[in-house]
Amino acid sequence: GRVVALCAQSLESVRILFNSANRQYPNGLANSSGVLGHYLMDHISGGGASGELPQLTGKPTLNSPNRPDGIYVIRFRNTHNGSRFGKFLRGYGFQGGGGVKFNLDAPGFGESFKKAIQDPVVSVSLGGFGECLASWDNYAEINPNVVDTYGIPVLNFHMKYGENEYAMLKDMAESAAEMLETTGAKNIHLSERADGPGWAIHEVGVARMGDNPRASVLNQFQQSHDVRNIFVLDGAGFTSTACQNPTLTIMALCVRSCDHLMQELKRGNV
Numbered sequence: 001g002r003v004v005a006l007c008a009q010s011l012e013s014v015r016i017l018f019n020s021a022n023r024q025y026p027n028g029l030a031n032s033s034g035v036l037g038h039y040l041m042d043h044i045s046g047g048g049a050s051g052e053l054p055q056l057t058g059k060p061t062l063n064s065p066n067r068p069d070g071i072y073v074i075r076f077r078n079t080h081n082g083s084r085f086g087k088f089l090r091g092y093g094f095q096g097g098g099g100v101k102f103n104l105d106a107p108g109f110g111e112s113f114k115k116a117i118q119d120p121v122v123s124v125s126l127g128g129f130g131e132c133l134a135s136w137d138n139y140a141e142i143n144p145n146v147v148d149t150y151g152i153p154v155l156n157f158h159m160k161y162g163e164n165e166y167a168m169l170k171d172m173a174e175s176a177a178e179m180l181e182t183t184g185a186k187n188i189h190l191s192e193r194a195d196g197p198g199w200a201i202h203e204v205g206v207a208r209m210g211d212n213p214r215a216s217v218l219n220q221f222q223q224s225h226d227v228r229n230i231f232v233l234d235g236a237g238f239t240s241t242a243c244q245n246p247t248l249t250i251m252a253l254c255v256r257s258c259d260h261l262m263q264e265l266k267r268g269n270v
Helices: 010-018 110-116 163-183 247-267
Strands: 004-006 044-052 071-073 092-101 121-130 139-147 153-158 186-192 230-232
Touching (some): 010 139, 121 163
Antiparallel strands (some): 092 121, 139 153
16 A cells, blocks of 8 residues: 554554664664654553542432443643643643442441441542653663564563652642532542553553654654654654543544545645
C-alpha cells in the first residue's frame, strides 16, 4: 500500500517503529530526532477519599447492574478562566461512585451483632485522575534481551512521577475529603498513595507531535516528519495527557488526520 497507518496503541506503535530500524534510521524508523519513545505519560491516580452517608441508612437501595451511581467531577484547578492554584500546574478530575455494604463496625455480640451487621451502610468515594507533565526522562526503549512469543523484542519502561504530580495527589485527597464532609459523610478516609505508572492505562506521548522535526516525531496531522507515508493515529502523538480519558481525543485527531490524508492522496503528495 501507499500509506502505513499505525494504530496499535501508543506503546505498541512505538515498539513497531523501534523494531523497524534500518540503515537510514538506526535508532528506530522515523526517529531522526531521537525523540521516539520519550515523553511517556500516564494519568496520576490514587488520590481521593471515601466515606459513609448515615443519612441514607434505611433508604431503599438498588444493587448493580441497575444502580446508576457513577459520577464525574470535572476539573476545577487552574481552569482556563479560573484563578491560578499555586501548589501545582494543570489539574485533575474526580471519578466516583457509591454502594451499600455490611455494617462491619457495628457493636454487639451474638444474635444482636449478626442482626446489626446486616443494617446497610451507604458508602461513597471520589478518586482523582490528574495530568502528568511531559518529561524527557520518562521514556520507553527496546529491550534486546527479552522477546515476545513471536520473537520480537519488547519494551523497557523508565517512568516516575514528579513533584508536580505528588502535589496534585495530596490536593486530590484534601479536596475529596472536603467535598464528602460537605455532604455530611462520616468515617472519611483519605488516600494519598500514588498508583504506579501504567495503572490508569492511559499511556500516551511517546511519538509526540510538533512543528519542529528536530524536537518531535509527527506533525499536527500525526504524519511522520521523516517518512511522509507513515501516520501514527493512536495516542502516541499526544504532547499532554490533560486530565480526561484520552479516547475521544484520539478519535477526533484520527478523523482530522484521515481527512488530511485523503486530501494529500488526491493531490498526489503521498
